[in-house]
Amino acid sequence: MRADLIIVGAGMVGSALALALKDSGLSILLLDGGPMNVQPFVGGAFEPRVSALSAASQRILQRLDVWPGIAQRRCSPYTQMQVWDGSGTGQVHFSAASVHAEVLGHIVENRVVQEALLERLLDSDLGLLANARLQQLRRSGDDWLLTLEDGRELHTPLLVAADGAHSAVRRLAGCATREWDYLHHAIVTSVRCSESHQGTAWQRFTDDGPLAFLPLSGVPGEHWCSIVWSCTPPEAERLMALNDAQFCQALGRAFEWRLGEVLHSDRRQCIPLRQRHAKRYVGKGLALIGDAAHSIHPLAGQGVNLGFLDAAALAQVLLHALGRGENLAELPVLTRYERRRMPHNLAMMAAMEGFERLFQADPLPLRWLRNAGLKWVEDLPQAKALLVRQALGLSGDLPDLARI
Numbered sequence: 001m002r003a004d005l006i007i008v009g010a011g012m013v014g015s016a017l018a019l020a021l022k023d024s025g026l027s028i029l030l031l032d033g034g035p036m037n038v039q040p041f042v043g044g045a046f047e048p049r050v051s052a053l054s055a056a057s058q059r060i061l062q063r064l065d066v067w068p069g070i071a072q073r074r075c076s077p078y079t080q081m082q083v084w085d086g087s088g089t090g091q092v093h094f095s096a097a098s099v100h101a102e103v104l105g106h107i108v109e110n111r112v113v114q115e116a117l118l119e120r121l122l123d124s125d126l127g128l129l130a131n132a133r134l135q136q137l138r139r140s141g142d143d144w145l146l147t148l149e150d151g152r153e154l155h156t157p158l159l160v161a162a163d164g165a166h167s168a169v170r171r172l173a174g175c176a177t178r179e180w181d182y183l184h185h186a187i188v189t190s191v192r193c194s195e196s197h198q199g200t201a202w203q204r205f206t207d208d209g210p211l212a213f214l215p216l217s218g219v220p221g222e223h224w225c226s227i228v229w230s231c232t233p234p235e236a237e238r239l240m241a242l243n244d245a246q247f248c249q250a251l252g253r254a255f256e257w258r259l260g261e262v263l264h265s266d267r268r269q270c271i272p273l274r275q276r277h278a279k280r281y282v283g284k285g286l287a288l289i290g291d292a293a294h295s296i297h298p299l300a301g302q303g304v305n306l307g308f309l310d311a312a313a314l315a316q317v318l319l320h321a322l323g324r325g326e327n328l329a330e331l332p333v334l335t336r337y338e339r340r341r342m343p344h345n346l347a348m349m350a351a352m353e354g355f356e357r358l359f360q361a362d363p364l365p366l367r368w369l370r371n372a373g374l375k376w377v378e379d380l381p382q383a384k385a386l387l388v389r390q391a392l393g394l395s396g397d398l399p400d401l402a403r404i
């Protein structure tokens with residue numbers, strides 16, 4: 001089988017790219033190692049993996065006609081953000097109203113985003129291959145030859161890696177990465193609290209790492225949050241070994257009981273955190289997007305937001321080149337995508353790295369610095385507005401799909 005473009009990985013980012021190119025006239029194949037079917041949404045328990053989608057991601061998903069499918073299922077808008085240092089007195093409060101926005105973002109279960117994307121994919125003429133795991137990759141003239149686990153062979157001149165942090169395409173194509181361990185694991189789950197989350201995303205920086213309570217709505221009369229608790233591996237191991245009542249108690253204490261008692265915790269998942277960044281996002285006939293190109297600490301909830309911007313920027317570059325009759329697989333064409341996205345992604349990764357180090361640092365001067373910094377931001381409306389615009393994802397060089 002041959003296609004003009006093959007996208008490996010139908011996660012949130014690969015699916016968004018396929019939809020952004022569905023009217024390009026290119027023959028496109030989107031394949032994934034897992035199934036691709038949409039289950040009727042029945043509500044029920046929240047999925048532990050959620051994303052804080054920025055306004056820029058919302059715009060992209062609206063332009064791709066995916067947002068209605070998200071809104072019909074379940075998503076939780078938040079209008080405030082409260083960040084504080086657990087070992088000091090510094091704190092900052094951000095609000096959507098301060099920049100005349102309706103919301104700061106939406107907390108959405110990954111499964112909800114994925115299903116809404118898939119619904120649109122199934123309505124399109126795009127070629128979809130489910131349960132198709134890439135196993136081998138090599139060049140065959142100007143084409144890539146992909147061999148799947150079941151022995152099927154696929155050819156394409158242009159290959160996009162959207163197969164996540166452990167990208168097989170990146171490894172098989174020999175793309176170098178810079179990687180470093182955060183020495184952090186993230187425990188994620190959904191919890192029910194005794195008090196309302198007030199439509200606020202809460203983040204406390206503890207000595208061990210950041211702890212986020214993200215608001216979930218949709219269960220009348222109950223107060224649910226999705227938590228991301230980053231801590232050292234031994235502490236994560238200890239917390240994972242606690243029974244539910246002990247875990248709720250430890251969580252409530254670590255969160256300073258800001259939302260009252262933690263009454264219930266769903267099943268916990270523990271995810272090791274590692275930062276990776278591909279040294280190049282492109283090669284001849286090859287582009288990396290989303291977590292295949294970069295994976296960052298979840299403390300600012302930016303991973304998939306950066307991925308959607310990658311997908312939108314790559315689609316724009318390809319459509320523009322197509323309009324000019326250029327060969328899409330040529331390196332100068334694909335480098336335009338890299339030039340647009342790499343500086344932005346690197347800046348975000350550096351900021352997260354700095355934050356993470358500053359808040360993990362114990363020496364007194366650094367504690368003073370971060371408390372003073374938080375107070376400084378709190379007292380300076382211009383600095384706060386700038387940070388809110390960053391969180392909305394509406395600053396910098398935006399691809400067309402993220403513009404109004």
Ligand SMILES: Cc1cc2nc3c(=O)[nH]c(=O)nc-3n(C[C@H](O)[C@H](O)[C@H](O)COP(=O)(O)OP(=O)(O)OC[C@H]3O[C@@H](n4cnc5c(N)ncnc54)[C@H](O)[C@@H]3O)c2cc1C
Binds near residue numbers: 301303304
């Ligand atoms: C604890 C935690 C919290 C987070 N919170 C946020 C947040 O609030 N906001 C945010 O923006 N980001 C957040 N992120 C990051 C976000 O989850 C990722 O950036 C996002 O899921 C990456 O999407 P992707 O489509 O690039 O990759 P993935 O979601 O990993 O999708 C990759 C796809 O490729 C397929 N695949 C893999 N290998 C193969 C193969 N060999 N052959 C075929 N198919 C293959 C997989 O089946 C999968 O469908 C968080 C991450 C963590 C760990």
